Amino acid sequence: MNTEFHRIRRLPPYVFAEVNAMKAAARAAGADIIDFGMGNPDLPTPPHIVEKLVETVQDPRTHRYSNSRGIPGLRKALAGYYQKRFGVTLDPETEAIVTIGSKEGLANLAQAITGPGDMILVPNPSYPIHQFGFIIADGTVRYLPVEPDDAFLDALERAVLHSQPKPVALVLCYPSNPTALTADLEFYAKVVEFCRAQDIIILSDLAYSEIYFDGVPPPSILQIPGAKDVAVEFTSLSKTYSMPGWRIGFAAGNPRLIGALARVKSYLDYGAFTPIQVAAAAALNGPQDCVAETRAIYQERRDVLVDGLVRAGWDVPVPSASMYIWAPIPEPFTALGSVAFSKLLLKHAHVAVSPGLGFGENGDGHVRIALVENTQRIRQATRSIKQLLSDPDKALADAADAAQMSVAAK
Numbered sequence: 001m002n003t004e005f006h007r008i009r010r011l012p013p014y015v016f017a018e019v020n021a022m023k024a025a026a027r028a029a030g031a032d033i034i035d036f037g038m039g040n041p042d043l044p045t046p047p048h049i050v051e052k053l054v055e056t057v058q059d060p061r062t063h064r065y066s067n068s069r070g071i072p073g074l075r076k077a078l079a080g081y082y083q084k085r086f087g088v089t090l091d092p093e094t095e096a097i098v099t100i101g102s103k104e105g106l107a108n109l110a111q112a113i114t115g116p117g118d119m120i121l122v123p124n125p126s127y128p129i130h131q132f133g134f135i136i137a138d139g140t141v142r143y144l145p146v147e148p149d150d151a152f153l154d155a156l157e158r159a160v161l162h163s164q165p166k167p168v169a170l171v172l173c174y175p176s177n178p179t180a181l182t183a184d185l186e187f188y189a190k191v192v193e194f195c196r197a198q199d200i201i202i203l204s205d206l207a208y209s210e211i212y213f214d215g216v217p218p219p220s221i222l223q224i225p226g227a228k229d230v231a232v233e234f235t236s237l238s239k240t241y242s243m244p245g246w247r248i249g250f251a252a253g254n255p256r257l258i259g260a261l262a263r264v265k266s267y268l269d270y271g272a273f274t275p276i277q278v279a280a281a282a283a284l285n286g287p288q289d290c291v292a293e294t295r296a297i298y299q300e301r302r303d304v305l306v307d308g309l310v311r312a313g314w315d316v317p318v319p320s321a322s323m324y325i326w327a328p329i330p331e332p333f334t335a336l337g338s339v340a341f342s343k344l345l346l347k348h349a350h351v352a353v354s355p356g357l358g359f360g361e362n363g364d365g366h367v368r369i370a371l372v373e374n375t376q377r378i379r380q381a382t383r384s385i386k387q388l389l390s391d392p393d394k395a396l397a398d399a400a401d402a403a404q405m406s407v408a409a410k
Contacts, residue, residue: 070098
């Protein structure tokens with residue numbers, strides 16, 4: 001069996017693999033790696049949510065198969081969240097579904113709505129599942145710019161005018177992973193108006209809805225009148241309540257699309273473990289001071305990291321939301337590209353970041369830095385980075401030697 005499988009052939013080599021292997025080797029050799037690579041929240045899940053899980057799991061009746069659409073109480077809790085946070089009314093029976101993390105929901109809806117060769121519009125750079133969920137489903141992808149402005153809208157119009165076949169769906173993600181860009185309701189209104197006129201589905205990823213700074217909460221596309229005619233929005237508890245390993249997310253919006261996702265899921269899973277769903281309902285229905293505390297911690301980390309990098313000579317933008325800094329590769333390292341620069345940071349500063357190339361070719365001039373280390377470790381990292389940036393010639397010479405050795409090995 002030497003033939004490579006069809007769908008595997010469509011997946012490029014994992015860009016992060018080289019950096020991850022180098023990181024693992026460094027740790028095995030005893031190096032202290034400060035890891036900003038994966039957006040994996042390090043804060044503990046709030047105690048009242050954990051306590052509800054422990055309480056519920058004691059009941060053996062909850063150990064049976066659950067409901068692939070999500071237990072009714074959790075869908076009602078999601079509808080309550082949308083009403084309180086966005087002023088959006090959802091029918092928990094037809095306009096809401098629980099997913100095993102938003103990533104699973106996106107991938108399964110891609111399976112539900114994509115036929116062979118269907119074209120999907122995806123910003124570049126973007127979170128990998130936004131494009132590869134559709135590629136795995138035998139679709140094709142056309143890229144758009146990620147900045148939510150008039151240039152995006154012009155590119156969207158050109159993509160529909162000049163694509164064959166006509167695009168069937170558009171993916172949005174604001175606050176953006178990896179760029180941390182945010183969109184406003186005026187932008188959403190223009191996108192909804194265009195997509196309704198063109199009969200294009202909108203998939204909005206709002207996983208970072210509660211990780212925002214400086215008091216400006218990101219909106220939901222479902223706040224736009226008529227959005228539910230074409231749009232589904234994905235949210236998650238992973239970042240909001242520091243529950244990444246619990247794997248609980250949601251989709252909300254257009255009933256036909258929610259029904260299609262429910263039908264696919266009915267063949268693939270029985271839903272998340274019931275005690276986890278009960279605890280998730282407790283998260284949404286319970287006190288929200290824990291969310292504000294989490295937000296404040298990320299904002300402090302953002303401020304310390306940005307200040308430290310600027311002091312080190314690396315000018316980076318200040319994100320207004322998400323848990324990432326999307327940092328342009330500093331001079332004189334720009335010619336290296338994001339993978340080689342990430343390796344350089346790892347070797348010389350013992351700092352791990354995600355190469356921007358992993359989020360699409362338009363990301364290759366950047367690295368993504370996740371706010372997943374405490375402020376003490378962040379300060380340690382920026383001191384090491386400052387040493388690297390203070391003597392770039394030495395690091396660049398080392399990078400050139402490494403590249404020559406790699407070519408010779410081939």
